[in-house]
Amino acid sequence: MTDESPSAWFTLTHQRNVVEIDFAGVITASAFLTIQPTNPSLQAIYLHASPLMTVKNVTLSSATTVDPLHPTPASFALVNPFQPLPTRDPPIDMKSHPEIKRKMWATMAEADEGELAISVSGGWVRLQPAPGQDSHVAFAPIHVQVDYQLVIGGDVVEGIVFKRPGDAGNEYTTHPHDPNKVIFYYLQANPTSVQHISFAAGPFEMHCISAEESHKPIIGFCLPGELEWLENSTSFLPRVMAFTTELGSYPFTDFKIVFVNNLRTECVTAATLAIVSSDLLHPPSIIEQAIEVRKTLSLALIQQWIGINIIQRTFSDTWIVNGVALYILGQFLRHLLGNNEYRFRLKKDIERCVLQDQGSQYPLCMPGIIEPPDAPTTAFINLKAPAVLHILDRYLAKAGTSLGLSQVIPRIFMAALSDALPGNTLTTGYFLRQCRKVSGLDMGTFADQWIYGSGCPRLSVRTNFIKKKFTVELSVSQTIPAIEYLNSLSEKQQQMAIWKRPTQFFEGSLTVRIHEADGAPFEHLIDIKTSNKTFALPFNTKYKRTRRSGHIAARFHKAHTEVDETLNEDEDEAQLQAADRAGIFAYPPWEDEDERRRWKVAEWDEGEANAMLGEGGGYEWIRVDPDCEWLTVIEFAERPWCWISQLQGDRDVIAQIEAIYNMRMYPSPVVASELAKTVLVKNYFYRVRMEAARALSLYNTSECDYIGYFLIMKLFQTCFCYASTTSEAEAPEIRCRPLPNDFSNIADYFVKKSLIAAMADLRDPATRSVWKNVRIALLDLIRLNDNTTNRYSDSYYLAAIIAAISNAFTISAAAQGILSESELESEQLMLKEAKDVLDRAMTVDRLVPSFHNVVTKAGLQAQIKSILAGQRTNDARELLSYTREGNYEPIRKIAFDGLLLCKPPGRSGAVDQYLFDVIKYDHSLTIRRYVTRALSESILVSLALGEITSAIPLPGVLDLTDETEQMRTQRAEGQNNAIVKALRKDFGNKLDVKQLVQDNLIESVTLPDMEIRFALLKLAEVISSSTTEPLPGNIITLTTPLIETPVAPPPPKIRISMSGGGIVSQSQPTHESLMEESQPVVPRTIPKIILNTKGNATANKKKK
Template identity: 25%
Template structure:
């Protein structure tokens, strides 16, 4: 390498404070043991020291939870190493502080200290290069710049993160269901092998995996060769990755898989677990269209020569993208009989492929630039979805994303996407502005909202400069990266890195527009504007006076810029651009129509169509039909619009933009009248309307009926709509055979059923005609001739039954002092008994004919909890604990855990809270993350409420989770922080002893931490604290004895005999063909047993077949039955005031010290 080339590369890589360049890394996994969950391997790093910094004596690497066995340099020179992981214990063990402000500071410092991009020599593992290694290179090493080859041998034993071993209970060592894969959040490759875990250090890779002969290894790059050992027991897979790639983009999957080469694209290969090949083929049949669309959109070929799509079980998230490899959850697979999963799966797989371009190929320079590849991937994913689903679906999705971001911003505070627009290097990040987003420092929910905001910002840029020019910007970045990846001179590899400043420069070069103000306002600032809009018509001057007021929360700056206002007049559709420059502004919009007194007028609309509009009901003195502000969502904003109901009526009836129709429907909820009711009814019946508009109309109509219940509003108004659309021709009250071939009609049908269930009378009770309507649906539902599964439809019926439940009102005398929640079943209302029987039947049907992902079981569990919560059943968690056990399918577990979280919140049950925390500590990563997120969303108590759960024991357990136990799992750690914040806020928990947990030992005359000293028990510190948490949770019966006894003694009523327990058919695409029809026969209530077995949800060891033998599938652990199995933390910790560490023991200050409170 010439000195000129070395100087260029030195200047580029020195931006990350590293005085070396990693040019190649070889990774070898020589042994994997599923029984012991261990991995043995080695990695060789070829590093090039920079001559202008002298010899390289210290080589910092990132490595967590690996045991370093041996380190050598240049083949024979043994090197010493040191290992320090500051994230193992975020806060010092002896600390007395238990508040999140202090934790945030410690957490940030710990992450920063081992981030190789932040400070010189950062890394958990530091290798000391021996002098002999340089002596062997010769005297002219500084001038020739020869590379060093550092070999690190390591082992990984029962990893707590980074690698997931999937071992179904009772599986043999050669079971086809055994598999393992790597995972992590952004730069988490350090969890399973030593590396430079940074996006700014790409290099070439060589990967070797030695696995049992019946398994295969799938990894990044091209498969070069497969070698079988001499004894035939092991096989070695050799992969080569010649495109410079960063360590965070390296992953592997090992297991027994079925292989499906894509029939259209030979470069693409799909993998799935044994027995799932038929539904894999159905799921991925569109993938080649995604590649074709992106190559045409970006005018660039796919940057790699191969791509692998692997479906595994127990993944942390639905999809994880790595270079040439995407690891997906088996739950995304679906047969051609399932409707609801199709859109979800296609969007996720499309985004995973988009991330191959932006995120795995083009890499962010700094964490401040993380939003850029993330946002571009989300943006082009939306463009593909617009192609296959239409512009209406795309526009509605954009509206939902805007509402999602605004809703989160109204409840919490998002950090800015980028801290600064200045061109800064990683080297200055340690002393310069702090990164606003660091994936290891923010919660998963916050990260998801930030991803939505990122792609919305890219969409706004598209609207500003034009679609074609933005695609030219992306094409330019990809072209430079393609040239760099093919170059052997790593001085050019900096073109694989993208930054916010670089994007702005490219946009200005291509379009000539300077977007610095736009980026400063939307990317470098947090918050979203909230506008209140109203208008009036000035007849004399013939203009509309628009009043726009910006609601500014405390601490936020005003948003300024151009905004589009569209006025629909009698003579046409007119667009105006106003300039928002102040908090409250008034704008005059000239009208182009003249007032003509006629009952009907031909009006040209925005989509080019002319329609006859009856204007007799409108104000003839105002030539405005309706008005819209920012209809294209150029702003990421919240908007409340004031205009008369007649204008909303016109917008809903004549405007063809789906977003405008949804806005009108939501606005009409505030205008309960017969006209609004009739118009919503017409919207549901109009099959020309977009189906999501009809769905929204059904929900809004139910609200209007409830609001007008005292003036004649009746559920029959909505029931008649259902009967007209789906009633039998012979008799409208009888529903037709299920036919879901019209997908839009299917979703509308489900929405109407749920809407009817939500109707209430003037006493806020569910009308009897609603229950009668639902019973008929259960009775006559028939799926025999339907080619689609009715599992989700049937679960919607169960959910609708739960919606009809209202708080119990005692209609018979009850003993004095008897808790309503404990009223025996014998005096349950007939409606609640019938609902309970239908739920039990649904659970029994699932044993015989399972639905896709056991959706019916999940709905039935939710229904049981609703009955408990409203006082119709005693609160008992034993059933939910049984369904939450590891033997059940993950979606069922999630439903049961959600019920348990609700029980803890309502009943403050210490045993159930401990049960949930045991799951958090011991379960698979995905399940524990779900539990933490549910606890954060529905906390059992808050800082402002009293609860018997608010104890020192819980504080210590939660503090241990966030500081120590989740040291190798950033997602769970941040989710636990969210729970802690929801319970205690940002300050010290109120249950702690006075003085921040400091106890004065008068005997020793010292101050001790009651939280750290093992000699002092919580019981001696706070008498009200009683640590009764059981160490283990004993097995519980499927159903509580009390509940079963009460059902047996209940009064007779028409019921369905319990279905005899049989081995269930858990085939892909299996549906409830009976539809839950009511069987005839006179069975007494005593025959109805709530002994609901869960064995049908447990894992069999062998694959089983579909009802017709069409789709074989493995156990529920590896896939669902019927198909395969799925207070934010501010990034700015505030400074702490230094607390006094010395206590005064003088007698005159004794009283003051005792009563001194500290936060």
């Protein structure tokens, strides 16, 4: 906001609010504001006020020591900027969406200036002696009292969530006049941004989570009946407080967490307070939600340090505030859940970040932006910012002299508590300066690459072991997908994407860890300064043969005893070390030959074994960037036994995950056997075992003799079912009769669910349908499920089985076409059986609800998938009952998704009318917004699925031999324009839908909810072309009166007597307002001074 704006001519120095809440839906309140003028031209104060409230009275006062002004009613005006569209000829319709959009933006700009205008003209802006400085003057403060009332009733009002933060504790007294009322006093002593002031009122039950003297008290509030779940869900919060306090003192006096129903977002954080959805509460019997709840609630408490007490100075600094909070959260989760969980999540976050940052994203920090980031941009910032801080921490710790961010973050927290951080606002520059101070490193290159630049590199690594020189030649080449993406755009699109500023080249140190023949790791640091370079990395050991750490390799070592006899003592020691490493992840039952035969454990053939054992003095495996110091994708091709050695010999979770990812590229039964052994060995981290289980489904091919099919069924039957009567049964003969549920081993529980998901991926390559005995096994799992002796809930387990059944029984129309008549009849019988099983599960869930109705959610998703695959009748009535009010909101969202996927706009007039009635009248604002957004998305999904046939271009032959970049761009734009034109033509015949959209769009202009307005506007843009906005009519020009510019009053006229007479002023000053501007000031003449030498002083011809 510019300094010339009238809204910048005053500052708000203090605010006090008195709010009386009637739970019938009426809020009566008074706001007491202290305004400090900063410009003498101030005539009106503009404040933000909801047009839904009624302003009863506005009073002004100015209690100064000299000439105080007593409370006086003031003139005010409450304006609603959201006015109906004007009536004109031609009338405004849906094709006028460009004009409607322009008016919406203008209305929002007007609302940003303030809806409540209060007049302060007439002497309220005045000067007074500055406190403690009689020779200086300052503007007198103005006290404004606004009395208002908000009648909510049954309407949906955004921002009304009925506990206000208090630093001095809660004072609780009975109302002096009405014994049925209670008064709570709250005081916010710390300076806090207005968006971080919240309160909630309700019949809460209170639980003191922690009252130890070692840290600040933590208090929880919930609605009646949820106290036991509150105690279970928040028991870890004292550990969060203790962990974060080690970085800096808690900036407030306590922390309160309130759980309420029907919250718009999952968690809203305010000063000393977090308002959280009660959906996050869970009993001790729930496993899955316990992990996610710890993440959400921990972040809410950590944000009290940074996010509430410390905020960003500009919108471009949002990344550092969000990033530091999420980085601390990651460190706490490492402390709470273990290093393996932290490393696994870090690897997954980096993979997602690299996948998204391929040219379509903006940099983390864009100096100069004037608008806050939208929801998708904020989600990407929250993903990339903590990852960038992780690599910055590694950079500071390795290249500098500090301990990384563990020294930077406490300095920032200390600066905020000691008022050394101006306004408690953090900037990117301040953060980088602190990093430079503690490490002594220049942060310019790092910041330009990862903070002020976008994109992530792609590294391609190739190795070559030179036996004569005992060195490894490592070739590293770098490509930037973001640059390639932008270069593929047209010139016009490139100009629009100039703000994305992709980094041209990433440079820095890359760590290469070589596990040599004896298994000892040696790290090498290579500097990446060019796009392509080969590095010669020396070896430190010189053994004649590589000692593989795997048991498969050990079997071939045993077969070459004549060679082993020539080994020296060092090599013997290396072999013992390799055997010791392999023993950590060994599976002893497979040492027996009969057991190996029953499991069909494959071994390398003679050629592969000789190649593996003949790598004289070679390395076992190589890790590139083992500490995740780069946000990159590394393409590294190695031989399969190297990945097996890495899986068995490296204890790092990331190394094991990378090995499994790369092993999937080799369709070998040996690799499949190693993956199966990984599932069986419980020394592996459970998430590694889950990844191995899912990877086994890729080996369900004839090339691997369907070994993946056999191993998945064998694993599930062995680990989670009653023992089979035939130990050497083939895959189609394996029968799974599940044991009663026992989820006491959490790791085995998650592995069990992964195996069930993998079973649904076992498809017959000939028919593209899941093997029959696999589908029977999945149905038996839900039929024979027994949870009577299990102390944990099986809700999520049943949902996983239902999802697997849905995937297993879904067959494409093309796959059904190749089935014979008997096979098709058998498929229909099995499909009916599966449908009955799922319907029965959903019926039971209605009678005995699962936790958050997860069984019904999975069943609805299965029904929708069957409808889309043409296996179930497209009957909207099956979904409509789940969309009605009163159902759990996530259930309603899934039902609306299915309704719009199966019956997109224009297919059914009754469904269309129902959807728009939900948008207008539903009591849940969340549902109204969700359905409005889903309308336009469902049309685009129908277009992508080819259901709008007129929008699909006809096939043809194109000559692309001499096609230039400009021609290719023109062809792509032409195709897009043709698709848009065909889509709008298709909806041109659907007049009922267009009329519904038009009526709701025009009506939404007067509604205060911005999301619904813009979602309807987007829908209109999709289905309708636009018309040019007509020019305004005749313009009447009025001449404005000339207003003279006020000037300062001249000094008074004085006559001075030179003979010692008194000095008399011709005009004595009076106490009046110096800033009155109701009348223009007329300039006076230049003052005259008359010197009288006769000894008499006169003034106005009167003798003194």
